[in-house]
Amino acid sequence: MFDWTFVVSPLGLSVAFLGAALGITWGALPGLSSNMAMALLVGFTYNLSSEVSVVFLIAVWIGTEFGGAISAVLINIPGTPSAVPTAMAGYPLAQRGEGGLAIGTALTFSMIGNWAGLLVLVTLAPIMIALALSFGSWEIFLLVLLGVSISGTLTGREEPLKGWASGWLGLMIAMVGMDRIHGVDRFTFDIPELLGGIKYLPVLIGLFGLTEAINVLSRRTAVPIPKKVGRVLPPLSFLGKYWKSALRSSAVGTIIGVIPGAGANIAAFVSYNFGERATGRRFSEGDIEGVVCSEVANNACCGGALLPTTTLGIPGNSSTALLLAALALHGVTMGPNINNDAPGFMHFLYASLLSANFFMYTVAFLLIRPSVYLLSLPSGVVMPTIVMLCLVGTFAASYSSFDVAVMFISGAIGYLFYRGGYPFAPLILGLILGPMADENLRRTIYIFDGKYHELIYRPVGLVLFIAVAWSFYYGIRRSFEESAKAKAHAKTAGQTQVGTKQSA
Amino acid sequence: MVAAERVQARNLKMTQDESKSERTAESAPSEGPTSVLIAFGLLVLSAYFAVGGLEIRVPEGWQTAPGMLPIILGVSLFIMAGMLLVKAIRAGALRVRLTHESDNSSVERAGIAIVFVGIYYFGLLALLPFEVASGIFLLAMYWVYWPGSGWTPRLATAVGMPILITLCFQGGFQIPLPGQGNLILLAQYLWVTH
Numbered sequence: 001m002f003d004w005t006f007v008v009s010p011l012g013l014s015v016a017f018l019g020a021a022l023g024i025t026w027g028a029l030p031g032l033s034s035n036m037a038m039a040l041l042v043g044f045t046y047n048l049s050s051e052v053s054v055v056f057l058i059a060v061w062i063g064t065e066f067g068g069a070i071s072a073v074l075i076n077i078p079g080t081p082s083a084v085p086t087a088m089a090g091y092p093l094a095q096r097g098e099g100g101l102a103i104g105t106a107l108t109f110s111m112i113g114n115w116a117g118l119l120v121l122v123t124l125a126p127i128m129i130a131l132a133l134s135f136g137s138w139e140i141f142l143l144v145l146l147g148v149s150i151s152g153t154l155t156g157r158e159e160p161l162k163g164w165a166s167g168w169l170g171l172m173i174a175m176v177g178m179d180r181i182h183g184v185d186r187f188t189f190d191i192p193e194l195l196g197g198i199k200y201l202p203v204l205i206g207l208f209g210l211t212e213a214i215n216v217l218s219r220r221t222a223v224p225i226p227k228k229v230g231r232v233l234p235p236l237s238f239l240g241k242y243w244k245s246a247l248r249s250s251a252v253g254t255i256i257g258v259i260p261g262a263g264a265n266i267a268a269f270v271s272y273n274f275g276e277r278a279t280g281r282r283f284s285e286g287d288i289e290g291v292v293c294s295e296v297a298n299n300a301c302c303g304g305a306l307l308p309t310t311t312l313g314i315p316g317n318s319s320t321a322l323l324l325a326a327l328a329l330h331g332v333t334m335g336p337n338i339n340n341d342a343p344g345f346m347h348f349l350y351a352s353l354l355s356a357n358f359f360m361y362t363v364a365f366l367l368i369r370p371s372v373y374l375l376s377l378p379s380g381v382v383m384p385t386i387v388m389l390c391l392v393g394t395f396a397a398s399y400s401s402f403d404v405a406v407m408f409i410s411g412a413i414g415y416l417f418y419r420g421g422y423p424f425a426p427l428i429l430g431l432i433l434g435p436m437a438d439e440n441l442r443r444t445i446y447i448f449d450g451k452y453h454e455l456i457y458r459p460v461g462l463v464l465f466i467a468v469a470w471s472f473y474y475g476i477r478r479s480f481e482e483s484a485k486a487k488a489h490a491k492t493a494g495q496t497q498v499g500t501k502q503s504a
Numbered sequence: 505m506v507a508a509e510r511v512q513a514r515n516l517k518m519t520q521d522e523s524k525s526e527r528t529a530e531s532a533p534s535e536g537p538t539s540v541l542i543a544f545g546l547l548v549l550s551a552y553f554a555v556g557g558l559e560i561r562v563p564e565g566w567q568t569a570p571g572m573l574p575i576i577l578g579v580s581l582f583i584m585a586g587m588l589l590v591k592a593i594r595a596g597a598l599r600v601r602l603t604h605e606s607d608n609s610s611v612e613r614a615g616i617a618i619v620f621v622g623i624y625y626f627g628l629l630a631l632l633p634f635e636v637a638s639g640i641f642l643l644a645m646y647w648v649y650w651p652g653s654g655w656t657p658r659l660a661t662a663v664g665m666p667i668l669i670t671l672c673f674q675g676g677f678q679i680p681l682p683g684q685g686n687l688i689l690l691a692q693y694l695w696v697t698h
Contacts, residue, residue: 047679161584161591165546168581172553172574179570182563186570187556210621217649218614380649384642385665387621391629392669396679404682408625412618419611420542438573446567483591 002348006051007355016352019056020359021367023063027083028071028371029382034064034082034264035208036386038322042201042329043393050330054348057326059356061319062114065264065299066360069106070371073291074099082264082298085272089283089290096286100230100368105288106295107364108234109246113296114357116250117257117303121310122350128311131460132336137443138455142464144437147260147314148430149468153475154259154266155423158482160475166417167426173198174434181442193402200431201325202394202407207424208318209390210411213383215418232368242292245275253297257304260314260429264298264305271297303353310334310346314433321428329397539592546585554578613649620644633690634683638666 006012026037037060045053068083073090090102135143148167156163176187177197188194249271256267275293276283283290305316313335315321324334332342339346394407414424448454455461553574560571620641628637642662650658670688673679 044673044679159588159591161588165581165584165588168577168584169546169549172549172577172581175553175574175577181568182570184561184563184570186560186574187553214614214617214621217617218610378650378653380646380651381661384645384649387617387624387645388638388642388665388669391625392673392679392681395682396673399680401682404625408622411621415614415618416538416542419536419538421539422542441573442568445572446565449567486595 002051002054002342002344004344004347004351007055007348007351012051012055013355015052015055016059016355016359017363019059020063020356020363023060023065024067024070024360024364024367025063025371025374026060027064027067027069028367028374029377032064032382032386033208033212034061034068035204035318035322036212037061037064038319038326039205039208040386040389040393042322042326043205043395043397045326046329046397050327050332051348053326053330054323055352055355057323058349058352059359061323062299062302062353062356062360063363065302066107066110066295066364067371069110069291069295070103070368071375073102073106074372075375082268082301083294084265085268085283085294086291086298089272089287089294092284092286093288093291097230098286100232101234102288102291103368104232104365105234105238106291107361107368108238109242109292110295110299111357111361112246113250113253113299114302114353114360116296117254117300117306118350118353118357119303120254120258120300121303121306121353124307125311125346128307129336129339132312135336135460136458137440137447138458138461139464141437141440141444142461142468143312143314144433144440146464146468146471147308147433148426149471149475151260151426151429152423153471153478155425156475158479159421160479162420162422163426164472164475166422166424167430170427170430170432171434171437172430173203174431175438180435180439193400197435198406198431199398199403200321200428201329201397202403203410203431204318204322204325204428205390205394206407206410207414207428208322209386209393210407211414211418211424213386213390214411214415216379217383219379232365238288238292242289245278245289245292246296248274248278249293249296250300253300254304256297257301257316258307260308260316264301264317267297267301267304268294306349306353310338310349311336313436315429318425318428321432324432536597540589540597543585543589543592546581547589550578550581550585552578554582616648617645620648629683631684633685633687634681635666635670635687637683638669639663642666 007016023034023037026032027034038057041057041060045057048056065082069086069090072083072087073094076087076091076094086106090099090106093099093102148171149164152163152165152167153160154163156166174197176194178184178188178195179186185195252271252274253264253267256270257264271293272283272290275289279289281287281289283293301317302319305320308314308316309320309324311334313324313333315324327334332345335341390407390411391404394404395401397403417424417427444455555578557571557574557578560569560574562569562571566572624637624641628640631637632640639662642665643658646653646658646662667688670681670686674681674686674688
């Protein structure tokens with residue numbers, strides 16, 4: 001039973017304050033993403049109460065989403081992937097001595113983005129829950145398939161096939177262990193630890209903690225630290241000046257947040273592009289409005305992403321997948337039955353988001369200037385500590401050396417996947433949703449045995465089926481378009497080379 | 505007016521193309537031997553799952569067979585991996601060498617990190633207490649990845665960080681740490697008993 005009054009108790013407020021401060025600091029450090037923060041902290045929340053864990057993790061998440069903007073604007077290295085557009089629009093401002101103003105604006109509009117996401121969550125969650133309760137096995141199976149396929153299509157970028165392959169691999173890994181219907185062993189190799197399946201927490205820590213640490217360590221980056229930050233508090237007139245961009249970006253952020261697997265980075269890029277189109281300006285030359293578009297969208301994404309996570313049990317992005325994992329450790333299963341399984345959870349979540357938002361805003365103003373010093377910390381010092389925390393975090397959740405091995409293997413394979421251009425989000429979705437897909441597919445086949453034509457007359461199922469088909473069609477079409485573009489580009493380059501040789 | 509609109513449209517197109525290329529650059533390295541390696545690995549794994557799925561016991565009818573989804577997933581992933589493999593080979597991934605010095609150096613640095621982490625997780629922690637194993641690991645990592653600093657800051661951080669983590673997690677949150685025992689706990693025990 002969750003009681004929202006805990007959030008406003010002295011303990012709840014202190015936890016939110018600590019979480020927001022940690023999140024902002026974490027996000028400000030180049031290379032430390034919100035996913036990494038969540039992945040590492042989930043294990044540590046095992047010994048804490050569910051209330052403290054939720055408030056803490058939400059505050060960390062909201063904090064890191066903003067914190068990424070600090071290093072993005074000041075040193076052109078986005079703290080989190082979703083802050084890349086912020087860096088594009090904000091770094092030129094920092095070079096002109098307006099870095100503080102850009103960060104202050106990012107902060108103010110991040111808060112507006114969070115409010116928009118929260119509003120959508122509060123409004124739509126009851127409707128979604130009511131709708132989801134009417135879903136049968138067929139609809140749930142299709143929903144999982146839709147989540148994994150859309151996630152693959154969107155995150156696979158130029159090659160959706162890689163996104164789908166990643167998602168399918170996640171689904172396959174989820175098949176390891178004892179099946180839920182008959183209790184039959186599948187791919188366990190007589191290893192007792194595999195009977196319960198491959199736990200997704202060590203995989204998440206491996207992919208988002210270890211892989212990212214290895215990634216950062218593999219690069220040599222010298223960071224020039226700015227001497228002057230300038231004014232931080234934005235003028236009130238900015239609210240009137242950029243309200244249209246804020247509104248548009250809120251809509252973009254929440255809609256993209258709702259789509260399973262599509263994270264804040266996609267929201268920020270789409271919003272940034274929409275902003276450029278609407279204003280007719282190039283934000284990359286340094287533009288406060290570009291910072292507004294990016295920050296509102298990536299923060300609005302948080303509320304949006306919580307919608308499918310809480311109501312359907314399908315994570316909206318990697319961070320919510322980690323939140324799902326944290327709650328699973330405490331015996332809370334998100335999904336349509338959330339109001340029965342964990343009474344009061346939804347109100348508790350709203351209150352946590354509000355509290356996190358409030359502390360993000362207040363703590364950030366205090367932390368902007370000191371965090372400049374943090375930027376000078378070399379990654380060679382920070383990342384080995386992260387590796388150590390990956391180990392401690394994994395071990396803390398289960399006290400199992402087997403899970404540590406799973407985490408290490410995931411991290412090493414994750415690095416290969418990164419180099420090969422395979423996205424992680426579909427893999428995570430597949431891994432989490434695999435058992436759900438398996439159970440519901442078999443149940444559907446059993447129930448509709450011999451009368452499969454009846455599946456066509458189920459309207460929600462039909463819509464979902466069309467959406468799945470469209471997602472694959474769109475991905476395949478984009479893949480062909482990209483191949484054609486690459487061929488044309490290679491041909492033009494070849495002709496240019498021949499022309500140069502002939503003229504020589 | 506029309507000309508101005510055209511210029512604006514061209515500017516917008518340029519901006520979109522630019523941001524797209526920046527996105528691509530940010531996303532991941534291009535096709536190379538790694539793509540072939542991953543596609544081949546997926547091909548083998550999916551084939552194993554598809555065949556293995558057939559061998560899983562079927563307690564009731566085929567409708568609820570536990571191997572059904574693994575077979576479906578195995579077959580479809582096999583097709584995807586095959587396509588990715590062909591695409592990568594046709595794109596010249598096997599002919600691509602890591603010609604850029606930065607690429608070579610990056611892979612080497614990542615390889616060293618993975619080896620060090622492996623030795624730390626499975627070698628040092630199996631033999632030594634957490635603080636000692638972590639101290640040795642950190643010192644080795646700082647030696648490679650924190651160049652230009654003297655030995656004093658490296659040594660101080662390598663000794664201090666594991667102690668801080670032990671105090672924080674084991675002392676503060678009561679979270680057990682991996683490794684063969686724990687020096688700080690031992691010291692605490694000795695202090696209390698004597």
